[in-house]
Amino acid sequence: MRYASTIVFSPLLCLAACSWAMPAPKIDWAIAVHGGAGTMSRNAPAARLKAYEDAMESAVLRGVALLEDGASALDVCEAVLRSLEDNPMFNAGKGAVYNEKGEHELDASIMDGSTMRCGAVAGVRTVKNPITLARKVMTDTRHVLLAGDGAEKFADIAGVERVENSYFDTESRRRSLDRLLRQREQTGSLVPKDRRLDYGTVGCVALDRSGRLAAATSRAGMTAKKSGRVGDAPIIGAGNYADEYAAISCTGSGEEFIRHGIARAVTARMEHAGETLEQASDAVIHEVLKKGDGGLIAVDRYGNIATPFNSGGMYRAIANSRGRLEVAIFPDEE
Numbered sequence: 001m002r003y004a005s006t007i008v009f010s011p012l013l014c015l016a017a018c019s020w021a022m023p024a025p026k027i028d029w030a031i032a033v034h035g036g037a038g039t040m041s042r043n044a045p046a047a048r049l050k051a052y053e054d055a056m057e058s059a060v061l062r063g064v065a066l067l068e069d070g071a072s073a074l075d076v077c078e079a080v081l082r083s084l085e086d087n088p089m090f091n092a093g094k095g096a097v098y099n100e101k102g103e104h105e106l107d108a109s110i111m112d113g114s115t116m117r118c119g120a121v122a123g124v125r126t127v128k129n130p131i132t133l134a135r136k137v138m139t140d141t142r143h144v145l146l147a148g149d150g151a152e153k154f155a156d157i158a159g160v161e162r163v164e165n166s167y168f169d170t171e172s173r174r175r176s177l178d179r180l181l182r183q184r185e186q187t188g189s190l191v192p193k194d195r196r197l198d199y200g201t202v203g204c205v206a207l208d209r210s211g212r213l214a215a216a217t218s219r220a221g222m223t224a225k226k227s228g229r230v231g232d233a234p235i236i237g238a239g240n241y242a243d244e245y246a247a248i249s250c251t252g253s254g255e256e257f258i259r260h261g262i263a264r265a266v267t268a269r270m271e272h273a274g275e276t277l278e279q280a281s282d283a284v285i286h287e288v289l290k291k292g293d294g295g296l297i298a299v300d301r302y303g304n305i306a307t308p309f310n311s312g313g314m315y316r317a318i319a320n321s322r323g324r325l326e327v328a329i330f331p332d333e334e
Contacts, residue, residue, distance in 0.1 A: 252294010
């Protein structure tokens with residue numbers, strides 16, 4: 001773990017010696033960010049792990065600054081994800097993986113828990129920041145999800161920046177594709193032996209000062225996927241969801257998250273079974289999904305945060321108005 005800290009102001013230190021305790025201060029805002037779950041190794045080069053920690057720290061602090069200034073949860077989620085989509089380290093935007101044809105297809109969604117309004121895009125090839133186009137679908141149309149050419153034509157109407165598909169090219173993603181294509185020649189299978197090739201979603205969930213919740217998720221899918229494959233990131237209720245109870249962003253095996261409607265399952269358990277955020281999140285990740293399928297980040301209306309995962313690691317960072325700030329990768333770092 002990079003660090004786990006809570007800022008404590010000196011006037012409060014006397015409470016340790018008192019026989020009574022003041023109620024904990026209300027959480028005015030809270031935020032969690034993830035950069036994907038998978039089989040991260042503790043033996044990876046220290047510089048590489050630090051680079052991911054730095055990226056998670058930068059992303060969450062961007063959100064913190066906006067929340068401190070009174071920005072809406074929706075604005076925060078979009079801004080944080082735009083920054084991660086622009087970072088070639090992550091499998092969203094600039095760092096998108098290649099499909100089996102050597103092209104990039106990107107998915108994203110965003111949801112406002114206070115209104116239940118949401119927007120998503122799937123299979124876009126020339127939209128620089130899919131999360132911004134997803135929000136435009138939410139605000140400027142009566143639809144929830146636009147895909148492919150139709151989504152890209154709408155990007156022109158909405159004034160969302162488009163780029164050449166080659167903008168998303170990176171050497172590391174090309175090597176991953178080449179490795180899988182060689183494997184197919186040898187074995188006839190495109191199922192990766194190294195499941196790290198499958199993961200890399202980015203997501204953000206936030207609670208703002210007005211008590212509004214929002215969630216956003218962006219991803220380019222899995223390396224060497226079939227052209228036209230759509231994962232869980234743009235599927236409301238599967239990879240992304242927000243309502244009055246909580247906001248959730250998922251990462252992992254998209255097909256499994258779709259089959260089980262994982263994101264909505266968390267708030268359904270809270271609403272109908274009376275479970276806490278932690279209980280509901282842990283249950284869907286550790287009881288519904290299989291080991292290695294991935295994880296999620298979630299924040300509820302009280303500012304509680306949950307980050308369960310059943311894979312080797314998950315790049316993540318959390319913060320709240322009480323001064324809590326944590327950046328971590330592996331399971332035992334919180």
